[in-house]
Amino acid sequence: MTVMAPLSTELAATATHLRGTLLAERVDQEFRPPLMLTDGERVPHADTFSALGLSSLRLVDIEMALDEALGRRSGLTGLGGSGTVGDFLTHLRSEVLPDLFPDRLHHPGLQHVADTVAFHAVRSPDRPAIECEGRVVTYAALHRESNRAAHALLRAGIGPGSRVGYLGKESEYYYEALFACAKNGAVLVPVNWRLTGPEVDHILRDSGTELLLVEPEFVATLPKAGELPGLRLVVEIDPADPASYQTWKDGSAESDLPRCTGPDDAVAQLYTSGTTGLPKGVVLAHRSFFKIRDALAENGLDWIDWLSGDRSLIGIPGFHVGGLWWAMQGFNAGVTNVSMRMFTSADAVRLIRESGITTACVVPAMLRMMLAEPDLAADDFASLRKVVYGGSPISESLLRSSIEMLGCDLAQIYGLTETGNTSVCLPPHAHVPGSPLLKAAGRPYPGVGLRIVDETGAEVATGTTGEVLLHSPAAMLAYWGLTEATDATLVDGWVHTGDAGYVDADGYLFICDRIKDTVIVAGENVYPAEVENALCKHPAVADAAVVGVPHERWGEAVHAFVALRPGAEVTPRELMRSLKGHLADFKTPSTCEFVDGIPRNPSGKVLRRVLRERFWADRERRVG
Structure with missing residues (x-):
């Protein structure tokens, strides 16, 4: 269909x-x-x-x-x-x-990331663009300082198409780097600060990062000097004491740079798990951050909207497409964005209360932790008018609690990094307690195509489960340096999501299972092959397989099945400890069981459905 x-x-x-x-x-x-x-x-x-x-x-x-x-x-x-x-x-x-809707904000002339901050620097120069840990940066200051950073990049030999890495937690400097790259023509490569040294090395090496902005606490995870010949310069940024970074910008002009890229040119390269087990670089163009916004506004839809006076909470980190996309929507509207260095539920609740947050984007695990905070007061969420959530499926019980306790509109978004974030939305008016639509992912935005196909690529009938394909004007340009992988995922403009779902008679999409093997732990993608490769490096391990299992707090957790070599002995605790330094904590299996063998088909492929069955048998949706 x-x-x-x-x-x-x-x-x-x-x-x-x-x-x-x-x-x-x-x-x-x-x-x-x-x-x-x-x-x-x-x-x-x-x-x-x-x-x-x-x-x-x-x-x-x-x-x-x-x-x-x-x-x-x-x-x-x-x-x-x-x-x-x-x-x-x-x-x-x-x-x-x-x-x-007299106060709804939409500026259709903005179609390039560089134009966003320049426009609002003239329109509302003194309005706070970013607030972080008590520091306030106005739109005028953000425009001026990102101009200086863009000139500094140019002086360092970084120009159109060059990759600029950023390894650090959320701060005003991350978004300064984003706008600087957009103005300079460079491409920002955000690096997940939770990754280990080898994982960081892969991203910097694969992307060909030439200049890296890094916070001091993460310098130790970097490869040794000279190990990455393409990395020409490392610039340290300490948000609490940015003197060295400011010194690097000294002497840089504050003037605008001439435009050297267009809406269809790359502006960001985000890494997401891939079929080889190594993260792949998803290249996104400027248009990825504007097309859905325009479709909503042009069709008078308030599914995701921005009003004069909004204060937006950036809770999802910017190395995720959800965090970067959400932040850009706030900047495009010209509202104030409150950035969290890293998410904690206590800080999120406090910021909503004390900073008058009106709108936010979170993953379901964040919602669950916020609602579980002790001593929640009735007015802690009083300022909220709308919360957007996505990144992983949400349980019906958590959704009911969110509707009751937040007391504001809710909108669910569904999409992938490859689709430029959201392509489908369950609008606020569908969030009615008891409605069967609460199990749906939503409906496609205007101008977004949705198809359900079987294993041969043929479309299936309404209500029949198949693979979900999406055709979005915000979709990725390509996987960086991976032509075959790009051609397999992006076919004639249609993104093959790897998710199994069906569409009902009213056009609502329901996600049932995951065809691809990715496990989503609190919004973080974990690809089994990467974890399995790490497990099999242990001398006691003959074979291993991992799957996602239900987890009340995180949505899914990683569960490992391990077959030991004859005569070998190792405890689950010892095995998990051996992964430290090789895998990020969120990728490390939460539970482990020893088995005689790993079930595989004749071609050697792990039969993950067999392994997952007992964990998900009583669940209507076989995703967390």
């Missing part, structure tokens, strides 16, 4: 604001008096209104709801009996939506 989101759905923008009134006024009869098309058909047909649950409302009921929302007469029925669908939608767009 193929689903292409509609391009004219302005009515959906009123859903969040009007759903209570509309659903309360629902009646069991058709619209009266009807607006009529020129051929005599009724305007309010099912495909226009079914998503809002309006198909059985009278026109007068909609008018009354709009009148209440606007505080005046909407004039809807004044269109008369000869109005067309076009008249109806034009009226909503021109007369109703601007009054419903």
Whole structure:
């Protein structure tokens, strides 16, 4: 089945604001008096209104709801009996939506990351762009300092297409580096600071990073001098004492650089687990950070929106596409972004309360930890108006608790690094306790294609499970240096997600299982081959396989099956300790069991479904 989101759905923008009134006024009869098309058909047909649950409302009921929302007469029925669908939608767009959403922020002229900070430096120079640990950077200052950094990069021989690595926790300097690269034409390569030395080495080596910005506490994880011939310069940044970094920028001009890249050129390269077990560099263009925003605004949808006065919490780290994409949405809107150096649930709750956070993006594990914080007060989340969540599936119990305790709108997003982050959204109006839609990932954004195919690539019928394919204008350019892997994942513009799911009759996507073997631990991707290779290096291990198993807090945890060599002895604790320094902590198996052998098919492929079965047998969704 193929689903292409509609391009004219302005009515959906009123859903969040009007759903209570509309659903309360629902009646069991058709619209009266009807607006009529020129051929005599009724305007309010099912495909226009079914998503809002309006198909059985009278026109007068909609008018009354709009009148209440606007505080005046909407004039809807004044269109008369000869109005067309076009008249109806034009009226909503021109007369109703601007009054419903007067403070919504969208700047369609912004299509390049470099333009974002330059635009707001002129429009709102004194507005805080970033707040981090009490430090405040205005849009004017962020523009000025990223210009200086861009010139410093150029002076160091870094220009269009060069890779600039960043190894550090969240801070204003990470985003200064992002904007500097965008202005200079370089490509930012964020490195997960939780990785071990060998893992960092792979990313720097694979990307061809020429200049690395690094926080002092992570210098020890870097390869020795000379081991990476392409790495020409390492610049230390200490957010608490940035003197050495400022010295590196000394003498750099504050002027704008001439534009040397366009919306379809690379701006970031994020590493995600791949089929070889080694992370692959996903190359994203500037457009990846604007296309979904534009689709929502152009179609009047408030699934993810920005209002004047919003204060956004950046809780997901910027080395993840979810964190980087979310931060860019806040910058594009010109709001204040509150950055956490690293996420802790206590700090997140405190910042929401003390900083007046109105909107945030989190993974489900973060939600669970925040809601489990001791001594939560009734008003801790009072400032929130919308929380966006994604990165891994969410349990129904956690979703119910979030709806009840946060007291704000919720929106679920689904996508991959390869799709430029989100391609599907479960809008706020679908978050109704008890609704079967709470099990859905959502519907594609306008202009995003969704297909479900079988193992031969043929499309399947509605309700039939197959592989999820997505066609997004925000999708990646390629995997860096991996033509075959790119061609296998990005086929004729369609991203093969490796997720199994189905689409219902209303176009909602439901994720059932994972065709690819990736395990997602609290939003972090873990590829089994990498863990298995590390386990098999132990002299006592003959064979190993790992799978994702349900975990109440993290969504999934890594479970290892290990077959020992004849006569060999090792305890699970000793085996896990042997992985220290070779794997990041989140990749290390939480549990381990010894088995006689690892089940494999005739070609030698691990039968992970067999291994996973007993852990997931009583679960409706076989992903965490």
